[in-house]
Amino acid sequence: MLKRRLNQILGAAFLAMAVGACKTPELVVKNESRRVPASFNTAPDSTNMARARWQDFFTDPNLKALIDTALQNNQELNITLQEIEIARNEIRARKGEYLPFVGLGAKAGVDKVGRYTLQGATEENVNIEEDRRTPDPLTDFQLGAFATWEVDIWHKLRTARKAAATRYLASVEGRNFMVTNLIGELATSYYELLALDNQLAIIKQNIGIQSNALELVRLQKESARATELAVKRFEAQVQNSRSLQFKLQQRIVETENRINYLAGRYPQPITRNDDAFNDLLPQAIQAGLPTQLLSNRPDVRQAEQNLAAAKLDVQVARATFYPSLSLSAGVGLAALKPGLLVTTPESMLFSLAGDMMAPLINRNGIKAMYYNANAVQTQAVYKYEQTVLNAYVEVANQLSNISNLEKSYDAKAKEVDALNQSVAISNSLFRSARADYTEVLFTQRDALESKFDLIETKMQQLNASVNVYRALGGGWK
CATH class of the missing domain: 2.20.200.10 (Outer membrane efflux proteins (OEP))
Known part of the structure; x- marks a missing residue:
């Protein structure tokens, strides 16, 4: 009777321990918002340029060859591939735990x-036969x-494996995001190189024009039609242009080296067609709907997978309260x-x-891990919402940029045309002594700056098209 009563008491105590251990603290859980605006302040259209492969988006064969080389040799991308392998092995390790x-x-x-000792004393005092002694x-x-x-009663270990698998998917999306950025950075650097080549050609052509003007002024000085001041001003302008030429040559070297670095190779000449720069046209923009960013942008998908993994971590932390x-x-x-x-x-x-x-007393450590897991989950919610907001803002900015650059390019082209005519007029007037030499200098300077600005605007147009493609989530498929 006493033994039965003792068993009942022990059973009740174990049940109380299990119930007390299974009681988990209450948490304030934050859920993510997936709401985005209906459009990018444009007419809603589901056609999205991000769905195009980069091989179809870019038409320059030299650029496509550079991108293909970079996707194979870029060191940072290869480092990321090893991080994906590490995440894959983490899944195997988690699977082995259960x-x-x-x-x-x-x-x-x-x-x-x-x-x-107990064993020695026992054997010494017990009557053991000699042939059977230890x-x-x-x-x-x-x-x-x-x-x-x-x-794995509470599926704690299986849930941890799911979390590891989700983080593996997040690492894959991180690699895709890196591919998108790598292609975009390589394309913008390539267009910058073409722009610098064209600016260098203009400055060399301008140095020839300025040198001819300098010789003319010297002849006019000999015939007392110009002063030494005019000669020195024209000479200073030629030297200023030559200084600008060397600066452009250095920028070209640095841009080539940056492209080679992205391609994962040592400095070497970049194959390109400078003359094709002015014929390049920005791609037609098809932004699609903002909701498509959730599925097209790799960084948004990565943030989503990290959020899912953080939610699973909370379940794992909750299971530590159970026996x-x-x-x-x-x-x-x-x-x-x-x-x-x-x-x-x-x-x-x-x-x-x-x-x-089962944990019963001094569960503060387990509670701390549980609260930390929930804080990380809340953090992941904010990061996800921040990533979505940043994606929308990037697209909206680039769409506005393309619209304004198009208008700016048209105005700049008219300015260049007007200044080219003014250069011819000023030179003609100067030869006939009907214009001062300063008018010639200022007109040539303004014409040079406007040509540089026109090329710069052209490059910005091409880069804006690439940036929209990247912001929409294109390039990794």
Whole structure:
């Protein structure tokens, strides 16, 4: 009767322990918002240029060859590929945690028992026959298989594996985002190189025109139609243009090296067609709908996967409040001498044990991990919403930029045409002594700056088209 009563008390105590352990603290959970504006302040259209492959988006064969080389050799991209491999191995490790761990082992040892120990004193005082006494020292040889297994009752380990798998998908999206940025950066650097080449050609042509004007002024000085001041001003203008030429040459070298760096190779000449720059036209813009950013932008997809992984981490942290069950087992052979190991069944051994444990007292550490997991999840919600907002803003900015650059290019082209005519007029007037030399200098300077600005605007148009393609999530497919 007493034994039965004791068992009831122990059972009630264990039940109270389990119930107390399973009680989890309350959390304030924040859910993400997936709402985006209906459009980019343009007419709604589901056609999206981000769906085009980069091989179809870019038409310059030299640029496509550079991109293909960069996708194979870029060191940063290859580093990211190894991070993906690390994330894949993490899945394997997590999967192994909820499967039994089985190992083979062998053991050999020797043990000398002291006279005044329990075993030594017992053997000394018990009447044991001489031929059956325990050997002293005692050798021990074992050979067998041993296994341990944590039974995943609450799916804690399986949920941790799902979290690892989700982070692997996030790392893949991170690689896709890097591909998009790499292609965009390479294309903008390539267009910058073409623009610099054209600016260098203009400055060389302008140096020739200025040198001819300098010779004319010198002749006019000899005939007393011009002063030494005019000669020096024209000479200063020629030297200023030559200085600008060397600066442009240095920028070309640096831009070439940057492209080679992105392509993962040492500096070498970049194959390009300078004359084709003025014939390049920005791609027609098809922005699609803002909701398509959620599926097209790799960084948004990456933030979404990280958020899903953070939610799974909260489930894993919650499961630590529940009791855990572990099983251990072993089977093998054991004997005093190696030769006796094969003597079965006398040398056979086996073991089986189970442990159940639940946190009851001093659970502050577990609570802290639980609260931290929820804080990381809340953080991931904000990061996701921030990424979506940034994606929308980037597209909206680039769409506005393209519209304004188109108008700016038209106005700048008219300015260049007007200044080209003014240069011819000023030179004609100067030869006939009807215009001052300063008018010629100022007109040539303004014409040069306007030509440079026109090329710069052309480059910005091409880069804006690339930036829209990148902002919409194109380039990684």
